[in-house]
Amino acid sequence: QKEVEQNSGPLSVPEGAIASLNCTYSDRGSQSFFWYRQYSGKSPELIMSIYSNGDKEDGRFTAQLNKASQYVSLLIRDSQPSDSATYLCAVNKLYQTGANNLFFGTGTRLTVIP
Amino acid sequence: EPEVTQTPSHQVTQMGQEVILRCVPISNHLYFYWYRQILGQKVEFLVSFYNNEISEKSEIFDDQFSVERPDGSNFTLKIRSTKLEDSAMYFCASSDPHTTDTQYFGPGTRLTVL
Numbered sequence: 001q002k003e004v005e006q007n008s009g010p011l012s013v014p015e016g017a018i019a020s021l022n023c024t025y026s027d028r029g030s031q032s033f034f035w036y037r038q039y040s041g042k043s044p045e046l047i048m049s050i051y052s053n054g055d056k057e058d059g060r061f062t063a064q065l066n067k068a069s070q071y072v073s074l075l076i077r078d079s080q081p082s083d084s085a086t087y088l089c090a091v092n093k094l095y096q097t098g099a100n101n102l103f104f105g106t107g108t109r110l111t112v113i114p
Numbered sequence: 115e116p117e118v119t120q121t122p123s124h125q126v127t128q129m130g131q132e133v134i135l136r137c138v139p140i141s142n143h144l145y146f147y148w149y150r151q152i153l154g155q156k157v158e159f160l161v162s163f164y165n166n167e168i169s170e171k172s173e174i175f176d177d178q179f180s181v182e183r184p185d186g187s188n189f190t191l192k193i194r195s196t197k198l199e200d201s202a203m204y205f206c207a208s209s210d211p212h213t214t215d216t217q218y219f220g221p222g223t224r225l226t227v228l
Contacts (some may be wrong), residue, residue, distance in 0.1 A: 032215040043205050043219040044157060088157065092215040099169030100215045101147065101159040 003027065004091050006105035014113050019076040021108050023089030026070070032092035032100075033065055035074045037085045038107065044088055048074065079112040086110070116140045118220035120206050126226045127196055135191045135223045137206030145214050146189045147207040148181065150174070151222075157205065163189065196227045 006023050013019045025033075032051055036044035050056045050063040050072065062075040072091075076083055086107040092100050119138045127133050139146050148160040162169040163181055180192045189208075193200055203224050207217040 034216075036219075043203075043222045046216065046218065049216060090157075094215065095170050097164075097169045098214065099145065099162040099164060100209070100217070101162055101170055101172075102149075102157075102217060103159070104157040106156045 003103040004089055004105040006087075006089050006108050008106055008108060010109040010111055012111045012113055013079050015079060015081060017079050017112075019079045019083065019110055019112070021074040021076075021087050021089075021110070023072045023074075023105055024070055025072065025089075025091045025103075027091065027093065027103075028067075028070060030091045031094065033063070033072045034090040034092070034102065035061075035063060035072075036088040036090060036104075038088055039085045044090075044104075076110075079110075081112045081114050084110060084112050116142075118206055118208055118218055120204075120220040120223050122223060123221065124224045124226070126228065129198055129227055130195050133193050133196055133225065135193075135204050135206075135225070137189045137191070137220055138187050139189055139206065139208030140210070140218060141187075142210055143208035143218075144211045145169075145209045145217075146181075146183070147209075147217060148191045149205045149207060149219075150202040151205065152199075152202045160191075193225075196225075198227050201225055201227045 035048040048063040050065045060077045064073045088107045089105040090102040146163045151157045161171040203222045206220040
């Protein structure tokens with residue numbers, strides 16, 4: 001069973017529309033959830049973190065978490081061509097040592113059409 | 115804004131050769147990580163490092179790999195005898211002691227094994 005699953009897309013939306021990205025995870029004990037943006041050939045860039053059930057908004061981005069359904073989503077409002085990238089969902093695993101590592105999904109490729 | 119740096123940006127090596135990838139984490143961070151991303155695949159955890167020792171490592175991180183913090187600023191990943199399948203982007207990440215689950219990634223080193 002995959003740790004973190006995402007629809008690989010590609011997802012195409014027109015400029016100004018809402019892009020909706022989804023992610024499910026398998027470890028029910030996970031506590032920390034992240035969305036990273038990755039442009040082609042570049043490193044992951046952290047855009048949102050979420051820890052509690054519900055919505056968290058930051059500018060045009062809204063992360064949603066439902067731990068009962070083991071589901072995380074990212075909404076991008078007023079999508080811009082510059083939002084075109086691969087969006088990676090990541091789930092944290094915390095060890096007794098205090099160490100963390102992130103489990104990533106395969107990413108959803110988003111294209112915003114001008 | 116502080117950032118993680120990595121050198122070189124691109125490393126080409128022959129199969130069987132040793133390579134050392136270098137990272138300078140953000141200065142007040144105490145947790146360090148290496149991830150890799152094979153072209154077209156997801157980002158995968160390799161190893162986490164804290165207090166001058168490995169905290170956790172994945173099954174990918176076998177005896178061919180080692181990590182070291184040779185001084186107060188650098189964090190290195192050594193691959194002892196490279197294989198073709200080691201060709202990938204290698205990302206270093208770091209996190210601060212107060213938000214250990216929030217990891218910031220460096221720009222990556224593209225390793226090509228011929």
